[in-house]
Amino acid sequence: MRLTIFGATGRTGGHLVRQALTAGHEVTAVVRGQHAMTDHPQLRAITADIMNPDDIAMAVRGADAVLDTIGSRDKGPTTVATDATLAITKAMASVGARRLILISNSARIAGPGDDWFTRFVVKPLILRPLLRHSLDDMAAAEQATRDTELDWTIVRAPQLNDHPAKGSYKTAVDRNVTFGIRISREDLAACLLELAADPQSIHHHINVAG
Known part of the structure; x- marks a missing residue:
């Protein structure tokens, strides 16, 4: 496949690349500044303003799938994920690219699939207040994605870590993964690649956990 990856130098994006x-995929990695990328014949690195649809249109043109791994590390109010998603989806629409995979977070959604303690205590009383700014940003990015006519899949992940890959993970469609507390970034990247080629995941929220 021809893949375009945003956030390619991030901790999840790096594994994904x-x-x-x-x-064996052809990869276009979109970066915001000067970054050292792997020298590989199947890799094309493009430096662009990811918040400018006109600037990134050439990066998504002809892509079989676009993967958005952009998030913010800011603890205060932020719109990084939302602004990036709006720019990416507009660029995709302008050049006819269809398939989008968006990374989000499962901490915001307390509901089916969660055990009782997670659903009524951990998420609403601990995680939402602690992560409210980034979760609000991800919620808006999700909505911006759903508002498009693209073939989107929203992947909701729990706490991420840098542990070695387990080589396996659990997924749930449109519901949470029971006891889905964390996942390694390496396993998350493997899940994203699998979903990019899975038409059954289009217009679904896929929750994943290690």
Whole structure:
């Protein structure tokens, strides 16, 4: 596949680029500044203003799937994820690209699939207040994605860590993964690659956990 990856130098995006290249995909990595990228014949690095649809249109043109791994590390109010998603979806629409995979977070959604303690205590009373700014940003990015006519899949992940890949993960469609507390970034990247080629996941929220 021809894949365009936003957030390619991030901790999840870096795994995604490496795994995609290992699997034989053609990768366009979109970066915001000067970054050292792997020298690989199947890799094209583009430096662009990711918040400008006109600037990134060439990066998504011809892509079989676009993967948005952009998030904010700011603890205060932020719109980074939302602004990036709006720019990416507008750029995709302008060049006829269809398939979008968006990373989000499962901490905001307390509902089916959660055990009682997670659903009524951990998420609403601990995680939502603690992560409210980034979760609000991700909620708006999700809505911006759903408002498009693209073939989107929203992937909701729990706490991420840098542990070695387990080589397996659990997913749930349009519901939470029971006891889905955390996942390694490496396993999350593997899940994203699998979903990019899975038409059954289009217009669904896929929750994933290790």
